[in-house]
Amino acid sequence: xxxxxxxxxxxxxxxxxxxxxxxxxxxxxxxxxxxxxxxxxxxxxxxxxxxxxxxxxxxxxxxxxxxxxxxxxxxxxxxxxxxxxxxxxxxxxxxxxxxxxxxxxxxxxxxxxxxxxxxxxxxxxxxxxxxxxxxxxxxxxxxxxxxxxxxxxxxxxxxxxxxxxxxxxxxxxxxxxxxxxxxxxxxxxxxxxxxxxxxxxxxxxxxxxxxxxxxxxxxxxxxxxxxxxxxxxxxxxxxxxxxxxxxxxxxxxxxxxxxxxxxxxxxxxxxxxxxxxxxxxxxxxxxxxxxxxxxxxxxxxxxxxxxxxxxxxxxxxxxxxxxxxxxxxxxxxxxxxxxxxxxxxxxxxxxxxxxxxxxxxxxxxxxxxxxxxxxxxxxxxxxxxxxxxxxxxxxxxxxxxxxxxxxxxxxxxxxxxxxxxxxxxxxxxxxxxxxxxxxxxxxxxxxxxxxxxxxxxxxxxxxxxxxxxxxxxxxxxxxxxxxxxxxxxxxxxxxxxxxxxxxxxxxxxxxxxxxx
Numbered sequence: 001x002x003x004x005x006x007x008x009x010x011x012x013x014x015x016x017x018x019x020x021x022x023x024x025x026x027x028x029x030x031x032x033x034x035x036x037x038x039x040x041x042x043x044x045x046x047x048x049x050x051x052x053x054x055x056x057x058x059x060x061x062x063x064x065x066x067x068x069x070x071x072x073x074x075x076x077x078x079x080x081x082x083x084x085x086x087x088x089x090x091x092x093x094x095x096x097x098x099x100x101x102x103x104x105x106x107x108x109x110x111x112x113x114x115x116x117x118x119x120x121x122x123x124x125x126x127x128x129x130x131x132x133x134x135x136x137x138x139x140x141x142x143x144x145x146x147x148x149x150x151x152x153x154x155x156x157x158x159x160x161x162x163x164x165x166x167x168x169x170x171x172x173x174x175x176x177x178x179x180x181x182x183x184x185x186x187x188x189x190x191x192x193x194x195x196x197x198x199x200x201x202x203x204x205x206x207x208x209x210x211x212x213x214x215x216x217x218x219x220x221x222x223x224x225x226x227x228x229x230x231x232x233x234x235x236x237x238x239x240x241x242x243x244x245x246x247x248x249x250x251x252x253x254x255x256x257x258x259x260x261x262x263x264x265x266x267x268x269x270x271x272x273x274x275x276x277x278x279x280x281x282x283x284x285x286x287x288x289x290x291x292x293x294x295x296x297x298x299x300x301x302x303x304x305x306x307x308x309x310x311x312x313x314x315x316x317x318x319x320x321x322x323x324x325x326x327x328x329x330x331x332x333x334x335x336x337x338x339x340x341x342x343x344x345x346x347x348x349x350x351x352x353x354x355x356x357x358x359x360x361x362x363x364x365x366x367x368x369x370x371x372x373x374x375x376x377x378x379x380x381x382x383x384x385x386x387x388x389x390x391x392x393x394x395x396x397x398x399x400x401x402x403x404x405x406x407x408x409x410x411x412x413x414x415x416x417x418x419x420x421x422x423x424x425x426x427x428x429x430x431x432x433x434x435x436x437x438x439x440x441x442x443x444x445x446x447x448x449x450x451x452x453x454x455x456x457x458x459x460x461x462x463x464x465x466x467x468x469x470x471x472x473x474x475x476x477x478x479x480x481x482x483x484x485x486x487x488x489x490x491x492x493x494x495x496x497x498x499x500x501x502x503x504x505x506x507x508x509x510x511x512x513x514x515x516x
Contacts, residue, residue, distance in 0.1 A: 006160060013156035017352075018359055018377070019151040022384045025352045027143055029130035029388060031199075032345030033122065035330060035338045038083035039473035041121030044399045046461035048116045049474055051085040053108055058250050058269060060111030061087045066247070068104075070275050071097070074237065077269040080108050081288050083473070087111075117404040124414055125392070130207070133414075137210060144211050150200050154193075161186055178365065181358040187352035195344035196351070202328035205321060221273060231318065233297035233311040237272035238280060245277040248305040257298050260310070264289055264296070271302065287331045294322040304448045335472070353385045379428035379436075386440040387424030389484065393447035394420030396481075400458040438499060441492035449485030452478040 033040065042049055054060070059078045069091045078088040081181055087106040093099065105114040108478065124133075134141035189196065209216050220227040228234040254266050267286025273279045279302025287293045294313025313322065326332065330341055360378050367374060398416035402409045428436040455478060456462035466475035 009156040013153055013160055014359060016149055016156075017153045017355055020146045021352050021356045022143065022380055023146045024150055025349060025356070025384050026132075026388055027129050027146060028345060028349040028352060030125045030392075031203075032342055032349060033334075033392075034126040034129060035342050035345065036473070036476065037122035037126045038085075040125070040477060041119070041123065042085065043455075043461065043474050043477040044119045044121045044396070045114075045116040046455075046459035047404070048085070048114065049091060049466065049471060050247070050469065051107070053080045053082060053085055056110075056134040057087045057106075057108035058266070059252060060109065061106055061269075062247070062250050062271075063090055064106055064111035065089060065091065065271075065274070069093070069102070072274060073240075073272070075269075075271040075274055077271070079265075079267055079269065079286070081267070081286060081314040086114050111500075117399070118408075118410045119399055119413060121411045124395070124417070130203075138208055140210060143206060144204060144209075147200050147204050150196075154189075154196060154200070157186075157189060176322070178358065179363045181354055181361060185351060185354040185358055188347050188354065192344045192351070195341070196348050198327060199345075199348070200326040205324040205328065208321075212377045231295065233282075233284060233295035234316060235280075235282065235299060235309065238278045240273045241278040243277040244275055245279070245303045247271070247274060247279055247302050248281070248300070250281070253283055253298070253300050253305060254279060256307070260298065261285055261296060266471040273302065280308065285325070287329065291326045291332050292319055292323045293326040293329070293331075294318055314435065353381075356381050357387070375433060379425075379433045382428050382433055382437055382440060383421075383425035386444055386488075387421050387427075388436070389488070390424050390440065390444050390447060391417045391421035393444065393451060394480075396451055396477075397447065397454060400454050433502070434499075438495040441488050441495055445485050445488035445492050447485070448481045448488060451481040451485070 003421075015432070042051075053276075057079050058077065061079075062075075065072070065075050065077075071094065072091045073094045074092040076090040076092070078090075080087055082386045087108050089104045089106055091102040091104070093101070105116075106112065107114055127133065130140060130143050131137075132142065152487065204211070216224075225236050229236065250269070257266050258264060265288075266283050267288070268282075268284040270282040270284070271279065272282075281300040281302050283298050283300065285296040292313075295311050295315045295318070297311045298307055299309040300306065330338065333341065360374065360381060363374055363377075364370065370378075395413055395417040398413045402412055406412070424440060427440060431439065437497060452463060456464070461474060463475055463478050465471075466478070
C-alpha cells in the first residue's frame with residue numbers, strides 16, 4: 001500500500017506539475033519583478049529618474065484638482081513614498097459628464113502634471129502575475145488554481161523524494177545529465193522552501209473572496225457595500241447637498257492621522273463631493289510602513305475637518321488576513337530584504353523550470369522516437385522559459401525605441417511584449433525545437449546584454465549617471481539586464497557546444513530541450 005501511495009503521489013507530482021508548471025513559471029517570474037515594480041517604472045521614465053518625494057504632495061494635489069476638476073464626484077489621491085515618486089490621482093466625474101474617469105500623474109512638490117513618456121512601467125508585469133492581463137476574472141481564477149496545484153506539488157515532492165535532504169548534501173561528480181537536472185530541481189526546492197510555501201499560501205489570500213465567496217454571502221448577503229465599509233474601510237459616499245462650501249485644509253487632517261497612527265503615514269486620500277457642503281475626506285494609512293496591513297483610516301467632514309469615523313484595524317480575522325497579505329506583498333521591506341525576496345523568487349522560478357526540463361529528459365529516454373506530445377511539451381518549455389524573458393526584454397526595448405511623445409505608446413509597449421512572446425512561441429514550429437533552443441538563448445542573451453547600451457544611447461538615465469548619483473534602484477535594472485544576458489549567453493554557449501558534439505548530432509530529430 002505504501003508503494004502504491006508513493007506511485008500515486010509521483011504521478012500527481014509529475015503530471016500536475018507539468019500541466020500547471022508553465023503557468024506557474026510565468027507567475028513566479030513576473031511576480032518576482034513586482035518586488036522592483038516602482039524601480040522598473042522609474043527606469044521606464046528616464047525623464048524623471050531623479051525625481052523625489054515631497055511632504056507637500058497632498059496639498060499640491062488638492063490644489064491642482066481644485067482647479068482642474070472642481071465639479072467631480074470623487075477625487076482619489078495616491079500619495080508618493082520613497083520608491084514611488086509621483087502622485088497618482090484619479091478623477092471620477094458625475095453621471096453624464098465626460099470623460100467619466102480620468103487619471104493623472106502629478107509632481108509631488110507643486111502638483112504640476114508629470115512630463116514624462118507614458119508607460120505602464122512595472123505595473124504591467126505586476127498585474128500580469130495575478131491576472132495574466134485577461135479581461136474579467138478568468139486570469140485570476142487560473143492563477144488561483146495554479147497556486148493550489150503548487151501547494152500539492154510541494155507536498156507530493158516530499159513524499160516521492162524521501163531522501164531529498166540526504167541527496168541535497170550528497171556529492172556526485174559523475175551524475176548523469178538527468179540526475180543533474182533533478183538534483184538542481186530538488187536543491188532549489190529545499191533552499192527556498194519556506195519562501196515557496198509562504199508566497200503560495202499568502203498569494204491565495206488577496207483573492208480569497210473571489211474563490212470562496214460563500215462566507216461573505218452568508219454574513220452580508222446582498223450588501224457588499226456594508227462589507228467594504230467594515231473590512232476595507234471604504235464607506236458609502238454621501239449624496240451631494242447641492243450647496244457650495246470651501247473644503248478644509250488637508251494638512252491638519254494628515255497631522256491628526258499621523259498622531260493616531262503613532263507616526264504612520266497616509267497613503268491614500270479619497271475626497272467625495274469636493275466643494276460641496278456634504279463633502280467627506282477619507283485618509284487611509286499607507287501599506288509601506290508596516291507588515292500587518294489592517295485597514296486603518298479616518299473619515300473627516302470635508303468642510304469642518306471633524307472626525308466622523310475611525311477604523312483601527314482591530315479583530316483577529318482582519319489581522320490574520322492583513323498579515324498574510326502584507327507578507328505576500330512585502331511593501332514594508334527595505335532594500336536588503338527585497339533583494340533577498342527577489343533571489344528567492346528567482347529560485348522558485350528556476351525550480352519550476354528545471355522540473356519541466358527534467359520531465360522532458362526523462363520521457364525522451366523512454367521513447368525511441370520523440371512523440372508529438374513530447375515535441376509539443378518541449379516546444380512549450382522553450383516558449384515559456386526563454387520566450388517570456390525575451391518578451392520582457394522586448395517590453396523594455398519598446399520603451400526606449402518608441403517616440404516619447406507618441407500617443408498610446410504604453411499600449412504599444414504591451415503589444416511589443418505579446419508580439420515578441422508570440423514569435424518565440426511560433427519559432428520552434430518553424431525551425432524545430434532542436435535548433436530553436438540555441439537560437440532563442442542567443443537572442444535572449446543579445447537582447448538583455450544590449451539593453452543597457454540601448455538605454456545609454458537613447459536616454460540620460462544610464463549607468464554612468466545612476467551609479468554616480470547613487471540611484472541604485474534604477475541602476476539595478478541595467479545591472480540585472482547585464483547579469484541576465486550573461487546567464488543566457490552561458491546557456492547558449494553550452495547549448496551550441498552540446499549540439500555540435502558528434503554523439504548529439506547522431507540523435508536525429510529528438511528534442512534536446514534539456515541540453516543547456
